[in-house]
Amino acid sequence: MVTRLPGSHAALDLVVPKLSGAIEGTGDNVWIEVIQKMDEVYTDLVDSQTALEEQNARLEEAQDFIGSVLGAMTDVLVACDTEGRIQQVNPALEAIVGKKERTLIGQPIAELFQEKSQGVVTGFLQALRTGGKVSQRDVSLAATDSQNALISTICTARHDHRGRLVGMVLVGRPVGELKRAYRDLDAAQEKLTRTQQQLFVSEKMAALGRLVAGVAHELNNPISFVFGNMYALKRYGAAITRYLTACDEEKTRDEMKTLRKDLKIDQVLRDIGPLVDGTLEGAERVRDIVQELRRFSSNQQEQPEDFNVVRLIRTAADWVIKAQRVKPELRLELPDRLDMTGRKGQMHQIVVNLVQNAADVLDGRPDGEIVISGERQGDDIVLRVADNGTGIADAHRDKIFEPFFTTKPIGSGTGLGLYVSYNMAAKQGGHLSVENRPEGGAEFILRVPADVRNEG
Template sequence: MGSTGGGLGGGAPRVKKQFLTALGSLVVIGILFAVYGSPIIERRYLKEAEVQGATTLRLAVAALDGHLRRFEPLPALIADQPAIEALIQSPDDPVLRHATNLYLSGINALLKSSDIYMMTMDGETIAASNYDLPTSFIGQNFSYRPYFQEAAAGAQARFYALGTTSARRGYYFSSPIEIGGRILGVIVFKVDIDTIEASWVGGDSRIFVSDPEGIIFMTGTPEWLYSAILPLTPERLTRTRASRRYSDAILRELPVAERQDDGHRLLTVTDPGGAREYLATSQPMPQAGWTVTVLTDTVSARAQAQTAVVVALLSLCLAGLGLAILMQRRARLAERLHLQAEAREELERRVEERTADLARVNHRIEEEIAERRLTEQQLRQTQADLIQAGKLAGLGQMSAALSHEFNQPLAAAKTYADSAAVLMERGRLEEASDNVRRISALIDRMASISRHLRNFARKPNEKLGPVALDEVIRDTLEIVAARLKTADADLVIAMEEPPPLVKAGSVRLQQVLVNIITNAADAVEGLPERRIDLAVRREAGRVVLLVRDRGPGVPAAIRERIFDPFFTTKGIGKGLGLGLSISYNIVKDFGGSLSVDEHPEGGALFRIELEEVAAEVGQAAE
């Protein structure tokens, strides 16, 4: 044992030194990675963001270019139409003007463009697709627009501007109206591009289109509209105002700072929400004279880079933790070998002590088992006494109605007996014999009631077997008939044919039904609707008895306690609170279940589930 301790004494410092050396190496690696590796990872994620931005940019440019190309050849085609040529040669003819207005309106609706209009060489509009609108171009002069000036000089022209009349943005295509080698007018198409701009709203990237002066005229960020990403120098403002490209719109500089970082173009935009950095990717559209720019928020890329760095550092930490665990296990292994020898001796000593303790415990357990068996017998006897007490309590509650049931036939029998004596004195023997038969029937009726009450009151044995439900229900009716009559309640029975057999005890099942039907009679007594339904049906190899009343029902607050012993909602002296508790335990002893719920149409619904047995099995006495 001494040599083992010495080995441990020399091994622990050595393991500790190795651990500190390895831990120091991991710390150095982590610092180097954080200093030199983090920028590399950040540039990698910025590159991925730039590639995604370039893809978005190509899609945006393709959508814009495709949308504009649809309308580019149309002005020249319409300029050659007979209606256009006729009106440009006779611009003051009202009939030709009206016909051309209708023609342009129809073409505009067919092509789903914004507006189509034609002008004379002095820039006055003489026909337009919006001739019948308050914002009609007819009579307006657009000679200051570059698209008019270029078309009047004989060229196909393009121009983007904010309409001075309609106050709507659009892209203009113009073409000269040439007849016999002479240019007599200009035809113009205005295309609405709001649909493309609307598709940019709410995306992951911010997209905008700027003109040659750096002014944003299309963007998915409405607050950037008519903002300049280049300084608004006097020269730029003069060129913009000369063409009235943006009408009366207020132009302002977008608070933006641009810088280059390892080949990436980064823009920092300051707005009321704070400054945000974006990765910018741009592509010119030479034919339109536009520049399309896609801004990708760098927050996501930098966050991903930081996450990657954190994950790498955590991995190093986990490696250090694994190394620490390994070192600790090596130290503990040596210690465990030493402790095992001591533990073996201690174990042998404790085994002897535990053996003696187990002997004493076994003796106490045997005594407790005997006590529990005695207690269980006493509990069963108590339960049987409670069941009997519940029966007797039920009989006591029915005593007034039962006395009425006995008094009525007794009074009738006395009347028939007195009448029979008088009839016999008068020699009317046949009528007297009929009275005697009536008396005999009344006596049989009282004997039947008495027999059912006697069977209900006696203590049953524990034997279970097949019980015919129709017979149990019939005997139950004999007992509860008086209570139903007192409550003026109707019991409606619905049973499947043939009547099912269930595993139960007939007298105890009868007691359950008496308790539940009596409670139902109490619930409906004095109410306008005093109907009680008893339904019997088969469900998946089980027999279900449903007893529903039209009373106030069982509130959810007491539904969980209604089967507790001595719990009752009746007044003092009207119940012991044992009926439903006894019924619950009886059904449970049968291997079934008893529950209560609220019927959807009102009233309480008691549900009894019992096991169905085959019809050929003999009946079991109880």
């Protein structure tokens, strides 16, 4: 309630007659001076009352605010003095112990807890009195709500404006609530993991769709080679069959010599070995492409294997470039071999995504160029994929590896390629970064361990 100054007008009414009697017979100037002094005193009284009302209003607002905060807390709170007598509790504690604050004020704080926990709470006070530290402990309230009786508490000292210890504040959270929160957190984490995996699969399928034209071209060459060889082998087989049949017909030596020349048997014998070898090579190439496609599209956990990164880069880059409507120039600055032990499918997808990203930036440019370089640096393999495009705007630098971020028109990209590549690099113990090139364009730098089995 607002405190008012009592009887201020009445006091003035008493003063006025006395002053009137005291100055009776004096001049008008003295009387005017007295009246002015009285006005000043009255003004001071009014100002003091106004200031007191304002301070009282602020105090009420502060009390209401503190009360609303305490009421909104789901954690229990108890404040006590240095003797352990309860001074204030919040509604959360009232609900658990089944008692109102007015019945708890002045009671020993230890009585709030079960007998096995009372010594722990008393120890809190003793530690604070001696300047010691109080660690987090689990204690049991003497509660009507048994499910929330066990609470995880922390205790802190309370000091006055002079820094003197005047008590402690104990805050605790029901362990049952913590367990529910942990279960909810685990469920959310599991859902996030599933969603992330679905995003990876979606991006992989989107990338596979973009690569179809390039892969089809890769398959078409060896398949056409195998078909051509098989037709030749079929003709050669017919010639050899005819010649062997003539041998059984007891033809003369001259007739057989003439037939051998007409059927070009000597040429057949020279060509048949290389034809078979070439056919096998083409079939093996088809097999390798199919295996790479299966590895690229597989959702199973990969095991580290030995492979040549240079060959992987050539295959991945060819797939992307051959699928482009306007093909940028591809320049490879690579050694003959860069041997690595890692997850080949993930590396393949990272390279595909980086080359595809560069190709998208250069889409429609007749002077587009992509440069891929690589080298061994200590225990790491460092690959660089650069383009001569417009580079990355400063506003986009911090977002480039975020999921769904894309500068392409709606429907032209998922915005997941670089995000997926960044995470795949991290899973192999590596790192993916990007820089703008001084001469123009962007350069993505992939650094991965040459042997992922040595990582964490």
